[in-house]
Amino acid sequence: MRRVGEGVVRVVIVVTVAVVLVAAAHSAVRTTSALAGPVAGRSWSVLYEQQACLRAALRRSLPRGAEVYLKTPTVGLEDDLIFGAVLLTPWAHPTTAAAAHWTVSIRIGGAAGSCQGVGVRVRKV
Amino acid sequence: MTVHVVVAVVLLAVPAVVPTVACVGVRPVTLFLVPLAGSVLVAVAAELELAVGGSLLMWFVILAVVANLMAARRLRRGAGPPRDSFSSPWPWITLLVVVAAVVWPLHALRNPIVLTDGYAIWTLHSIFIYGGHDTFLSGLKNPVTTFSNPGYPPLVPASGALAFIGEGRVDIRLAVIVTGVLEACGLGVVACGIAEVARRQVSAVTRGASLVVAAALCLVGFGSGIAGLSAVGGSADLTWAAAGVAAVVYGLVLPRSPRHLAIAWLCATVASLTKNEGFVTALFIFLLIAVRHRSTLVGLVRSGPFGSGRRAAAVVGEPEPDPTPSKVVRLLFVIGSTVVMAAPGLAWVLLMRLEGIGSDFVGHSTETFAQRAHPTLAAFADHLHILPVAAAVAVVGSLVLRGTRTRLGLGHPGWLWLVIAWSLVAIAATYVFGALEIKWWLATSIVRTMIFAQLALYTDLAVWCVVALTRTPRPEETTPRYRHSARTGAPVPTEPDRQLSARH
Numbered sequence: 104m105r106r107v108g109e110g111v112v113r114v115v116i117v118v119t120v121a122v123v124l125v126a127a128a129h130s131a132v133r134t135t136s137a138l139a140g141p142v143a144g145r146s147w148s149v150l151y152e153q154q155a156c157l158r159a160a161l162r163r164s165l166p167r168g169a170e171v172y173l174k175t176p177t178v179g180l181e182d183d184l185i186f187g188a189v190l191l192t193p194w195a196h197p198t199t200a201a202a203a204h205w206t207v208s209i210r211i212g213g214a215a216g217s218c219q220g221v222g223v224r225v226r227k228v
Numbered sequence: 229m230t231v232h233v234v235v236a237v238v239l240l241a242v243p244a245v246v247p248t249v250a251c252v253g254v255r256p257v258t259l260f261l262v263p264l265a266g267s268v269l270v271a272v273a274a275e276l277e278l279a280v281g282g283s284l285l286m287w288f289v290i291l292a293v294v295a296n297l298m299a300a301r302r303l304r305r306g307a308g309p310p311r312d313s314f315s316s317p318w319p320w321i322t323l324l325v326v327v328a329a330v331v332w333p334l335h336a337l338r339n340p341i342v343l344t345d346g347y348a349i350w351t352l353h354s355i356f357i358y359g360g361h362d363t364f365l366s367g368l369k370n371p372v373t374t375f376s377n378p379g380y381p382p383l384v385p386a387s388g389a390l391a392f393i394g395e396g397r398v399d400i401r402l403a404v405i406v407t408g409v410l411e412a413c414g415l416g417v418v419a420c421g422i423a424e425v426a427r428r429q430v431s432a433v434t435r436g437a438s439l440v441v442a443a444a445l446c447l448v449g450f451g452s453g454i455a456g457l458s459a460v461g462g463s464a465d466l467t468w469a470a471a472g473v474a475a476v477v478y479g480l481v482l483p484r485s486p487r488h489l490a491i492a493w494l495c496a497t498v499a500s501l502t503k504n505e506g507f508v509t510a511l512f513i514f515l516l517i518a519v520r521h522r523s524t525l526v527g528l529v530r531s532g533p534f535g536s537g538r539r540a541a542a543v544v545g546e547p548e549p550d551p552t553p554s555k556v557v558r559l560l561f562v563i564g565s566t567v568v569m570a571a572p573g574l575a576w577v578l579l580m581r582l583e584g585i586g587s588d589f590v591g592h593s594t595e596t597f598a599q600r601a602h603p604t605l606a607a608f609a610d611h612l613h614i615l616p617v618a619a620a621v622a623v624v625g626s627l628v629l630r631g632t633r634t635r636l637g638l639g640h641p642g643w644l645w646l647v648i649a650w651s652l653v654a655i656a657a658t659y660v661f662g663a664l665e666i667k668w669w670l671a672t673s674i675v676r677t678m679i680f681a682q683l684a685l686y687t688d689l690a691v692w693c694v695v696a697l698t699r700t701p702r703p704e705e706t707t708p709r710y711r712h713s714a715r716t717g718a719p720v721p722t723e724p725d726r727q728l729s730a731r732h
Contacts, residue, residue, distance in 0.1 A: 116621055117696045128448050138336035150342075
């Protein structure tokens with residue numbers, strides 16, 4: 104009787120884990136397939152190329168090792184400041200307003216050297 | 229890009245091949261441990277770059293030479309763990325299944341997915357490290373880049389910086405891909421651990437089923453239920469989580485042995501050098517490992533790291549002296565072992581304190597305790613749907629299948645749950661007593677901070693599944709298959725089991 108009970112518990116555990124893992128793995132495979140698919144590829148490529156373009160624009164506009172203050176963006180998110188600092192490094196050094204010789208702002212549209220709707224504006228202090 | 233990825237992985241892995249083989253032998257898990265061991269070497273090199281000066285490459289070469297000399301000495305003395313010959317098909321099948329399971333999700337890396345954390349923390353720190361000591365130090369201390377959590381440990385950024393060295397320029401996407409490879413290796417170690425649970429089984433069905441479960445766990449680890457976008461977007465969360473769970477599996481679940489101890493130590497070191505919560509969780513894992521493996525550690529201290537493996541097996545059956553004479557000495561030994569094992573992570577924490585470098589989430593908030601605690605608990609509940617299922621299986625399994633688990637030589641199931649509880653408490657305390665606005669903070673991070681707990685819960689389910697599939701003979705039905713050496717804690721096969729091992 105005890106062995107039968109143990110056998111039932113074994114079956115219940117195996118079935119439970121199998122159902123949970125199959126469901127989770129199925130969801131995971133769908134997610135991974137979507138991330139690897141052409142739709143995700145196009146949208147991420149646009150973002151990646153935009154940032155590469157901005158990085159190149161900053162390098163064209165700033166001398167190497169420049170001390171740069173990133174101005175709060177007039178539009179967009181706080182993330183723009185973060186991306187600004189990341190895009191500057193290691194070509195130039197993001198620093199405080201008092202210590203900077205240059206200011207950089209990231210603007211939506213219109214700016215010279217626009218990268219798919221986003222541009223950088225560089226000014227010497 | 230493919231060439232640069234291959235160069236980066238080779239640069240990371242090649243210096244770690246001999247040290248890893250010297251510690252754990254040639255087994256399926258070795259393939260996944262080698263890049264992780266390389267990442268530990270390069271992380272320590274980054275610590276030295278920051279603390280002493282010089283470049284990452286210089287310190288990496290020095291450390292690689294030292295590690296290889298030590299490993300060569302160990303191999304020359306023949307004191308390394310016995311090697312699996314790969315003569316049976318199971319190691320090959322394990323290798324193929326696990327490689328396929330961890331490589332398939334990586335095909336998402338062909339798209340240039342880089343998340344905010346990938347840009348703002350990990351690849352930015354890679355750029356700092358790549359720039360040499362002055363750039364590294366000034367970058368971490370720059371008040372403008374406080375958003376990047378400068379106090380985060382260096383393993384992932386240092387691996388990215390080494391990839392930059394291989395390519396000869398900063399390449400954000402390459403660093404993200406290297407992070408993905410490290411994640412895959414961590415999950416590969418976990419999967420090999422699941423397969424090890426059934427290693428002593430004669431039944432091909434059980435061993436095959438354990439491989440299927442292990443492969444499913446790898447897919448789940450990468451997938452939406454756990455990591456999803458962050459797994460392929462350059463975040464380090466899955467890296468530490470997978471390494472942490474691997475440390476739990478080898479250090480606290482699988483039978484005690486010097487080899488499993490070495491794997492657990494390496495994986496917990498990876499976790500401790502990857503993220504702050506990884507460090508806090510790894511400290512606890514080190515402590516529990518030191519408690520569980522104290523006999524093995526005493527054996528290592530007595531016979532030296534170059535002699536324990538064979539000697540441990542040779543002393544079976546001989547009367548062994550009590551390795552730890554008193555409770556105080558035992559306690560001191562456990563604490564000492566924990567500190568020694570956690571040394572690389574502790575060194576980074578010390579370095580950050582000395583340099584006055586912190587993270588932007590540390591501080592005081594204007595919100596009350598209740599205002600922070602309620603959303604935190606709600607967010608935890610939203611992301612731990614698997615918890616009740618895993619708890620039910622663990623309780624029922626512990627009550628009914630305890631004997632099977634003991635006969636397999638597995639550790640008490642409570643060890644894993646202790647680590648999960650500790651990790652959740654540590655993360656909850658960070659949210660509740662941290663500085664950032666709680667709702668924004670939870671919304672942007674809870675998916676990632678729950679990865680470890682979720683992966684550990686799925687792993688526990690996988691282990692119970694293999695235990696449930698295992699039909700071990702009861703003690704009255706057969707002679708014992710192996711016993712633990714009282715000196716080293718190593719499971720040592722008895723004569724019938726040796727014959728069985730020779731056949732399979």
